[in-house]
Amino acid sequence: MQPIASLRPGHKAAVLGEIKSARLTSTRRRGFKIFNAVVGDASGAIRCTWMNQPYLADILMAHAAVVIFGEVKLDSTGLHFMNPEYELVGDDAISRNASAAFLGTGVKTARVVPFYEKTGTVTPNMQRKIVLQALEELPQAIPDLLPAEMRERLQLVPRRAAIEQSHFPPNEAPVDLLNAFRTPPQRRMIFEEFFLFQIGHAWRRHESTIELKPFVPKVDDRIRASAARVLPFKLTPGQRQAVKEIVDDMLLPKPMHRLLQGDVGAGKTIVALLAAIVAMENGLQVAFMAPTEILAAQHYANIAKLLAPSRFRVDLLTGSTPGLKKHTLHAHIERGTTNLIVGTHALVQDAITFHELGLVVIDEQHRFGVAQRAALRAKGLRPDVLLMTATPIPRTLALTDYSELDVSKIADLPPGRTPVQTWVKPESRRDEIYRLIREQLDAGRQAYVIYPLIEGSEKIDLKSATEMADHLQTDVFPAYRIALLHGRMKADAKERIMHEFAAGRIHILVSTTVVEVGVDVPNASIMVVEHAERFGLSQLHQLRGRVGRGAWESHCILLYQAPWTDDARERLKAMADTTDGFVIAERDLELRGPGDFFGTRQSGLPTLRTGDLVRDRAIMEEAHAEARALVDRGGLSGDLLQFVRERWPRQFGLIEVG
Numbered sequence: 001m002q003p004i005a006s007l008r009p010g011h012k013a014a015v016l017g018e019i020k021s022a023r024l025t026s027t028r029r030r031g032f033k034i035f036n037a038v039v040g041d042a043s044g045a046i047r048c049t050w051m052n053q054p055y056l057a058d059i060l061m062a063h064a065a066v067v068i069f070g071e072v073k074l075d076s077t078g079l080h081f082m083n084p085e086y087e088l089v090g091d092d093a094i095s096r097n098a099s100a101a102f103l104g105t106g107v108k109t110a111r112v113v114p115f116y117e118k119t120g121t122v123t124p125n126m127q128r129k130i131v132l133q134a135l136e137e138l139p140q141a142i143p144d145l146l147p148a149e150m151r152e153r154l155q156l157v158p159r160r161a162a163i164e165q166s167h168f169p170p171n172e173a174p175v176d177l178l179n180a181f182r183t184p185p186q187r188r189m190i191f192e193e194f195f196l197f198q199i200g201h202a203w204r205r206h207e208s209t210i211e212l213k214p215f216v217p218k219v220d221d222r223i224r225a226s227a228a229r230v231l232p233f234k235l236t237p238g239q240r241q242a243v244k245e246i247v248d249d250m251l252l253p254k255p256m257h258r259l260l261q262g263d264v265g266a267g268k269t270i271v272a273l274l275a276a277i278v279a280m281e282n283g284l285q286v287a288f289m290a291p292t293e294i295l296a297a298q299h300y301a302n303i304a305k306l307l308a309p310s311r312f313r314v315d316l317l318t319g320s321t322p323g324l325k326k327h328t329l330h331a332h333i334e335r336g337t338t339n340l341i342v343g344t345h346a347l348v349q350d351a352i353t354f355h356e357l358g359l360v361v362i363d364e365q366h367r368f369g370v371a372q373r374a375a376l377r378a379k380g381l382r383p384d385v386l387l388m389t390a391t392p393i394p395r396t397l398a399l400t401d402y403s404e405l406d407v408s409k410i411a412d413l414p415p416g417r418t419p420v421q422t423w424v425k426p427e428s429r430r431d432e433i434y435r436l437i438r439e440q441l442d443a444g445r446q447a448y449v450i451y452p453l454i455e456g457s458e459k460i461d462l463k464s465a466t467e468m469a470d471h472l473q474t475d476v477f478p479a480y481r482i483a484l485l486h487g488r489m490k491a492d493a494k495e496r497i498m499h500e501f502a503a504g505r506i507h508i509l510v511s512t513t514v515v516e517v518g519v520d521v522p523n524a525s526i527m528v529v530e531h532a533e534r535f536g537l538s539q540l541h542q543l544r545g546r547v548g549r550g551a552w553e554s555h556c557i558l559l560y561q562a563p564w565t566d567d568a569r570e571r572l573k574a575m576a577d578t579t580d581g582f583v584i585a586e587r588d589l590e591l592r593g594p595g596d597f598f599g600t601r602q603s604g605l606p607t608l609r610t611g612d613l614v615r616d617r618a619i620m621e622e623a624h625a626e627a628r629a630l631v632d633r634g635g636l637s638g639d640l641l642q643f644v645r646e647r648w649p650r651q652f653g654l655i656e657v658g
Helices: 054-058 098-102 124-137 148-153 159-167 175-179 184-208 221-230 237-250 268-281 293-307 323-335 370-377 395-401 427-442 465-476 491-502 537-544 566-577 581-592 617-632 638-646
Strands: 012-026 033-041 044-051 065-075 078-082 085-088 257-262 285-289 314-317 340-343 357-362 384-389 406-410 421-426 446-450 482-485 508-511 524-529 555-560
Touching (some): 012 054, 033 054, 044 065, 124 159, 159 184, 184 617, 184 638, 237 268, 237 406, 257 268, 268 285, 268 293, 268 357, 268 384, 285 293, 293 491, 314 323, 395 581, 395 617, 421 427, 427 524, 427 555, 524 537, 537 555, 537 566, 555 566
Parallel strands (some): 044 078, 257 384, 285 340, 285 357, 314 340, 357 384, 421 555, 446 524
Antiparallel strands (some): 012 065, 033 044, 065 085
16 A cells, blocks of 8 residues: 555556545547546545446445555646556545555455456456355365375465465465465465376276286297397487387286377387387287378388388278278288288278287377277277377376376487578578579489468468479479479379479479478478468478488578568577477477467367466476376275266366277
8 A cells, every 4th residue: 555645657556545526427429438536545635537437436435435556647637547446445444554454355455466357247356256255155174185195295285275365365475476376375276286187197097907908919039030120220229218118018918008209200110110010920910000191101111111021911001092902901901911001090990800909000199089099999909009299299288188198208310310400581582592402402402392372362472382383493493393292182193293202303392281291201401491480380390300311411491471470480499499399399388388289189188277287387297296106006085086087077178089
């Protein structure tokens, strides 16, 4: 509380005084009225104005004691408050010490006040009153699902006090800690929410391990020798660790549920293939599912080549597989003569029956719906499941979207890979970029040019891939062969162009983001991304991963068109600063927030009321560890077990599939 005489313009302040006069006036605008009041204390008086709030004439009457809070303004008539917050107080408040009069009794003035978002016609002030009334009606002892031992060990504030002080903290609570959500009561509420979310995942993970596999693989010297024969290179330390974790899981009686994360080019496929050999040497079938026909065909070509010296049969099944061949493949899969089947979502069709499916590998798994993943898993009798992604997932999101899974991470790159040189350039430097492309082409290398649109649009000022492919061929690089690739082309046309590009007969591939995932052409050493300011950070990182796959230095140029937003500037700066996909993923999460991290979501993030996945990532990790430890100790019973079984999916807005 401040004396009125001490007020200064531009500062927020609270004053306690008596309403000296109050008046409602009409304006030239029909129905628009202004309410004016003069509030005075022993040191002076100040004018308060509320625009178009005529009902205040029935509330703020002359001689009433009131607290006013807001920003002090200055105009030609002097200091005044514009649309301030107000609270009527007892008539004796002015003659008493103000802080003592309001301590713990005021709803919105003379205390630390919570800010709520306006909800429809319910104003923040109305919400404060509703919350205060609800808190007053709560019993002193309320149910607490957190185990007493954990509350004591982690020194968590009692639940009743945590709820009350999160909304209406004591005046001595530091406002900076409150706004950072780091006071003990707030931290208790955030931990509770995260723990209850994690305990559900931990329990479901525990229950999934109760059903045992019908056949548990074994590993001996013969199988180790078989795996060694297909290895085209020496594994990196990260790959060796991932193989060990995966195979150790496969040798357990419970089904494996593991996520393999690896940056672009980290060698996830060879890790998955070694796991597949373990399964196949034990007489089990393997299904390898990819999100697109291009990627499935590429996986098939690589795997078939590596397994050519072995006794295992590898087949490819996609939506465009001819009918007669498809029928034959179905028979081979059912009889078990196909040991490893690579395919797209065609693998989850009802017509397919596996002989003995023991391992399911799903690449770029976030591109499949939960139902598709569950359908393929159901094709086997509790098979081991390995999900793979080249989209690095921040640790916090891995603990939400994939909390039931064990996670392996390949953090290193295979030998011979060199980091890609990345530059952010304005469109005005285009001629300089074309010179660099020409140097690479003259040296025998190949190039990608990426555009965000397929065809021109009058509404969005973006260059179209179709028009620019013609321009580059005719006006810029007439001596080289240029081809166009985009998602609307037929599968056989896309396959033909990719084959020609991989064979070196196409020098520049002009493409949309259809090349974002899985296309592997080691001779391509330069990529230009047009209108890079329009792309997301993870998408740019995926695109950049198409170059740098050979032994020579590679380049990625991010061309932007002004004006660009601050967010776009931050995204492109992050791309230039690092090639580490996990660092980029964390930065992307900070910039975009968790809701948009995966774009169109296939499986939902939890509905959170107090926690924030970016701000509170450390608390989420703590809650995850506590939940798993509690379940592993067999400590789930009573109210907590009932919560998981009856209320958990509903509280967190999650839909269970499969």
